[in-house]
Amino acid sequence: MAVKAMTQEWMDAYKAAIQADPEYKTIAKDWEGSVSLVVNPDPSKNVPEVIYLFMDYWHGDVGEFVVCDKAKADSAKFVMTGDYARWKQVAFKELDATKALLQGKLKMKGDLPYVVRNIKTVNKVIDLLGKVDTLWPDDAN
Amino acid sequence: MAGGYTGKFLLVNLSSGECRDFSIDSQELGKYIGGSCLAAKLFLDRYDLTVDPLSPGNPLMIMTGPLVGTGFPGTSRFTICSKSPQTGIWAESACGGTFGPDLKRAGYDGVVIEGRADSPVCLSITDGKAELTDASHLWGKDIYEATDLIKEQEKSVKALVIGQAGEHLVRIAAIGNDKGHFSGRAGLGAVMGSKNLKAVTVKGTGKVGKADEEKFKAAQKQAMQEIKDSALTEGLHLMGSDANMDLGMVTGDVPVKNWTSGGEYELASSLSGPTMREKYLTKAHACVNCPVACKRVVKVDDGKYTSEEGPGPEYETCAVFGTMMMNPDLTAVIKANELCNRYGMDTISCGSAIAMAMELYEKGTISRDDLKGIELTWGNMDAVLALVKAIAYREGFGDILAEGAVRAARKIGGDAIDAVVHVKGLEAPMHDPRGFHGMGLAYMMSNRGACHLQHFAMATEQGMASWPQLFDMKDDYQGITSEGKAALVYNSENYGILANSLSICHYVAYIVRPETLLEVFNAVTGFGFTFADLMKSGMRDWTLKRGFNNLLGITKKDDVLPKRIMTALEEGGAAGSVPDMELLLREYYAFRGLDERGFPKEEKLVELGLDELKARLYQ
Numbered sequence: 103m104a105v106k107a108m109t110q111e112w113m114d115a116y117k118a119a120i121q122a123d124p125e126y127k128t129i130a131k132d133w134e135g136s137v138s139l140v141v142n143p144d145p146s147k148n149v150p151e152v153i154y155l156f157m158d159y160w161h162g163d164v165g166e167f168v169v170c171d172k173a174k175a176d177s178a179k180f181v182m183t184g185d186y187a188r189w190k191q192v193a194f195k196e197l198d199a200t201k202a203l204l205q206g207k208l209k210m211k212g213d214l215p216y217v218v219r220n221i222k223t224v225n226k227v228i229d230l231l232g233k234v235d236t237l238w239p240d241d242a243n
Numbered sequence: 244m245a246g247g248y249t250g251k252f253l254l255v256n257l258s259s260g261e262c263r264d265f266s267i268d269s270q271e272l273g274k275y276i277g278g279s280c281l282a283a284k285l286f287l288d289r290y291d292l293t294v295d296p297l298s299p300g301n302p303l304m305i306m307t308g309p310l311v312g313t314g315f316p317g318t319s320r321f322t323i324c325s326k327s328p329q330t331g332i333w334a335e336s337a338c339g340g341t342f343g344p345d346l347k348r349a350g351y352d353g354v355v356i357e358g359r360a361d362s363p364v365c366l367s368i369t370d371g372k373a374e375l376t377d378a379s380h381l382w383g384k385d386i387y388e389a390t391d392l393i394k395e396q397e398k399s400v401k402a403l404v405i406g407q408a409g410e411h412l413v414r415i416a417a418i419g420n421d422k423g424h425f426s427g428r429a430g431l432g433a434v435m436g437s438k439n440l441k442a443v444t445v446k447g448t449g450k451v452g453k454a455d456e457e458k459f460k461a462a463q464k465q466a467m468q469e470i471k472d473s474a475l476t477e478g479l480h481l482m483g484s485d486a487n488m489d490l491g492m493v494t495g496d497v498p499v500k501n502w503t504s505g506g507e508y509e510l511a512s513s514l515s516g517p518t519m520r521e522k523y524l525t526k527a528h529a530c531v532n533c534p535v536a537c538k539r540v541v542k543v544d545d546g547k548y549t550s551e552e553g554p555g556p557e558y559e560t561c562a563v564f565g566t567m568m569m570n571p572d573l574t575a576v577i578k579a580n581e582l583c584n585r586y587g588m589d590t591i592s593c594g595s596a597i598a599m600a601m602e603l604y605e606k607g608t609i610s611r612d613d614l615k616g617i618e619l620t621w622g623n624m625d626a627v628l629a630l631v632k633a634i635a636y637r638e639g640f641g642d643i644l645a646e647g648a649v650r651a652a653r654k655i656g657g658d659a660i661d662a663v664v665h666v667k668g669l670e671a672p673m674h675d676p677r678g679f680h681g682m683g684l685a686y687m688m689s690n691r692g693a694c695h696l697q698h699f700a701m702a703t704e705q706g707m708a709s710w711p712q713l714f715d716m717k718d719d720y721q722g723i724t725s726e727g728k729a730a731l732v733y734n735s736e737n738y739g740i741l742a743n744s745l746s747i748c749h750y751v752a753y754i755v756r757p758e759t760l761l762e763v764f765n766a767v768t769g770f771g772f773t774f775a776d777l778m779k780s781g782m783r784d785w786t787l788k789r790g791f792n793n794l795l796g797i798t799k800k801d802d803v804l805p806k807r808i809m810t811a812l813e814e815g816g817a818a819g820s821v822p823d824m825e826l827l828l829r830e831y832y833a834f835r836g837l838d839e840r841g842f843p844k845e846e847k848l849v850e851l852g853l854d855e856l857k858a859r860l861y862q
Contacts, residue, residue: 197719200490201706203474205718210474215481215517218489222508225493 104237108141108153110169112236117157117167119230126230127162130223134160135179138170144186148239159227180212190238193231199224245269246454247309247767248277253351253373255366257438258299258358262366262373267352273770274852276744277308277352279335280784282324283791285355287856292794296328296430297412297437299359305346305403305443306354308746309768312347312451315463316470317751319343319530322426322743328437329414329430329592329647330668332792333690336417336431337743339530339538340424342401348447360439365393367400368445378441382410385585386419387553393444400444406587408635409436413645415592415634419584423528423538423554427589429669429691430647454769462763466755470534473754475707479537480527482516484558484750489515491558492566494722495678495817496705499566500621501598502664502675502807505815507566514565514573516558523577525552535750541577548578548624556580556590562673563594568601568622575624579631586635595670596648597630599662600640608659615639664805667692667797676808678817679704681720681728684827685736687802688835690788699739700732702753710757713738713774722816725823729830737781744784783851785835786843790856799841802828 105112120126141153154175158165168174175181182199184192188207191197200221202208210217217224244250248269255262267281275281282304286292294300303325310318321343327334346354350371365378381389386406393402401421408416409432416432417425426432435441453459470476478486491497492511499507512518523543529536539555556564556576564570564579583590597619603609604619611618617626617640633641643651649668652659664671669692676683685700686693695701702708709718714734720727742752745764752760757774765771772780789797804824811819831837836847848857 191718198706201719204478204707205709206473207718214474214477215486215520218478218482218486219512219515219517221489221493 104235107236107238108155108169112234113155113157113167113169115234116231117164119233120164120227123226123230126226129226130159130162132161133220133223136177137180137182138175138178139189140175140181140183141189142183142185147186149186180210180217182208182210184208186239192228193236195228195232199228245272245309245768245770246452247313248272249347249350249352251351253354253368255354255356255373255375256358257356257360257364257375257440260375262375272309273768274783276741276780276784278306278744278746279322279324279337280744280780280787281353282306282322282335283333283787286324286326287787287791292326292791294326296326296331296434299357299438301326301434301437303356303431303434303438303440304353305356306746307343307347307352308744310763311746312344313453313459313767314532315459315763315767316466316533316535317748317755318746319532320746320748321346322746323418323431325431325434327429327431327691328412328433330692332667332692332795332797333788334429334431335691335743336426336428337696337746338418338420338424338426339748340401340420341531342403342420342445343746344531345401345445345447347451348449349445350447350449354443356438356440359437363439363441365442365444366440368443370446370448381441383407386587387422387585389442390419390422393442397444397446400446403443404587405432405435405441406585406635408586408588408645409433411635411637411645412436413588413634413637414647414650415589415596415645417583417587417589419587422584424530425584425589427591428694430589432587453767455766458766459763462759462766465759466763467534469755469759470751475750475754476535479535479750482520483527483537483539483555485514485516485519485539485556485561487516487558488561489517491674493816494705495812495815495820496674496722497562497566498664498673498675499815500569501567501602501662503602503812505675505812505817507815510566510569510571513571514561514576518573519555523573524555528554530748533748533751535754537750543574543577546574548572548574550574550577550581553581554584559673560590560594563591563598564627567594567598567673568624568627570622570624570627572624575628579624579628582628582631586631588631588635591672592647592670593631593634595664596634596644596651597627599648599652599659600630600644602662603655603659608657609640609655613640661806664807665693666804667801669693674701675817676804676822677723677812677820679722680725680820680822680827681732683804683808683822683824684728684732684831687804687824687828688732688736688831690785690792696749697740697743698732698736699749699753700735702739702749703731703735704728708753710738713757713778723820725826729827729834733831733834734778736785737778740781740784741777744780779851783853786847786851787853787856789843790848790853790860793842793860797841799839802841
């Protein structure tokens with residue numbers, strides 16, 4: 103059953119999808135550190151306020167996955183910010199996250215060479231994001 | 244005279260020793276912009292296209308564009324043009340560094356060099372005056388040594404220098420600018436060597452005029468902000484062009500084992516920009532007036548392949564002396580890069596020729612005896628470094644590889660040519676068209692042969708840039724499809740080819756918005772161009788050079804990807820994928836207005852104002 107995007111229930115489902123993936127542990131074995139996603143508001147798409155999501159990844163395992171406040175989001179090793187529509191494009195794989203960064207459609211704070219070195223991990227978690235059965239705000243009635 | 248131009252060119256005849264100025268009027272400059280486009284026009288108007296590239300009759304042209312010397316970011320560039328001794332067709336090779344702006348400040352938009360000196364000479368240009376001086380003491384020196392000797396005499400000059408490869412007429416010889424910047428491709432160092440021209444130095448103290456100084460300042464400020472805000476800037480500054488290594492291995496961009504494999508993630512990681520940064524980078528270096536600073540300065544203190552602090556390898560070099568040879572040792576790549584820099588050889592061509600030889604050695608086509616005892620197994624970098632020197636000096640088997648991979652394969656015979664990835668005689672750069680089909684089309688249609696720098700197709704297809712304001716462009720293209728790629732390449736070519744006529748760095752042009760680039764072009768020149776005018780200039784540029792090549796016998800049969808690229812890989816990001824050549828060419832030919840022979844149609848030539856070319860193609 104579809105869960106509402108960017109809610110705690112959705113974060114739990116995403117975490118479960120990552121934990122259940124047999125390849126993830128191997129691909130992400132070198133990754134250390136938390137990632138925040140900041141979703142800019144877009145009232146026209148039923149996203150009235152900014153949403154902060156915090157995810158902790160550590161050597162192929164996952165820790166805290168929560169909807170959070172700005173302070174918590176800012177504490178992550180990597181903070182990625184973008185408009186709601188862009189994040190949805192990334193989830194649907196209509197826009198590659200790396201390309202979105204290079205084109206300025208997403209912004210990132212953090213160690214870029216680390217991300218480049220671990221690009222397979224980044225691609226993997228984005229793949230898994232697309233596997234969560236999601237009800238998006240602008241698709242909901 | 245339009246802003247951004249001096250209106251003056253220097254003509255040097257090395258046979259007679261005469262140096263004199265000539266001019267080109269503003270109308271012609273507005274039509275052909277500058278750089279390589281204007282050089283192609285000059286060649287067509289003034290020289291015999293059938294000339295032997297290594298004979299005195301082949302002109303060597305060092306050209307700038309209107310933005311050079313203005314201080315706008317990324318405009319330190321200049322382009323060296325001639326007929327290629329490697330491919331026998333049009334050759335151009337752009338270079339960053341310091342030489343271009345000083346040439347403009349010395350009072351020249353470009354220099355055209357004809358003839359052949361009786362003995363080694365140096366051409367020295369200082370504020371509108373040119374003289375030829377004896378360079379016998381520099382002959383035989385490598386580029387680093389010769390540059391140091393030149394600068395001992397006059398520290399502030401900027402120097403273009405050839406090494407031993409250019410002196411020995413190696414067909415893949417490069418020209419170095421102040422040690423860290425190179426016009427590498429298509430063998431222009433050999434053209435310089437054939438003229439007994441060891442070096443060109445320049446010193447200029449003048450100022451480049453602009454049509455509208457206030458608008459220029461506003462555009463410059465805007466560009467600086469765009470560069471500051473860009474993630475591409477951050478990536479290039481931190482990791483250099485080798486940032487592509489890890490990403491490219493995932494997407495199928497990076498060639499492995501002479502284009503026969505893929506998916507070598509650990510190998511890529513050992514050679515990548517982050518690894519270079521962590522282990523060997525001492526500082527980032529910038530061309531003059533560039534805030535990106537993508538150049539690497541590296542030093543290797545320990546191990547078998549130590550290197551003094553000096554210019555580090557680009558991505559292309561890390562791939563060709565790394566993944567292509569199954570070599571995981573980045574210190575060996577740094578050493579190979581240093582040797583190619585010193586001897587003055589294009590790293591892509593040199594590495595590709597050696598990777599081909601490695602494959603032929605494994606197959607038994609060439610033997611240890613052929614190689615004078617060198618055991619050219621995959622990853623044997625001692626053997627590779629020995630061969631690099633042998634190529635530069637044309638010693639032993641190096642004499643064969645010094646011809647470039649295509650000519651070498653033809654000399655070796657049998658099916659050796661199947662081990663070479665090239666278009667029109669130029670070895671492909673390190674971007675696999677099986678991972679990005681648009682790049683395959685761009686290779687097929689680039690006027691100097693397989694090339695990633697005659698267009699912006701790499702930026703658009705790989706998603707480094709998106710310019711829907713220029714044409715109907717998507718944010719994200721899948722690499723392994725040929726659908727829609729002809730339009731992408733055609734448009735990216737019309738815009739991107741201008742980099743070498745405006746003389747602006749590709750990376751900066753990827754980052755700065757087209758609106759800003761148009762604004763600065765108009766502020767400098769006063770031409771009042773629209774986007775449509777700019778794109779039309781790009782069409783004219785491409786078509787002029789295509790006509791040049793058509794007159795030398797290039798037809799549709801030459802617009803082809805090699806057998807190896809049309810064979811799918813079993814592993815990696817490009818596994819199972821090959822470009823649809825027929826679809827790509829059919830659609831592209833329609834966009835470009837080419838006929839069945841691969842010639843520009845008469846109406847296209849008229850539309851672009853190339854009536855003289857039309858007369859020659861259709862006489």
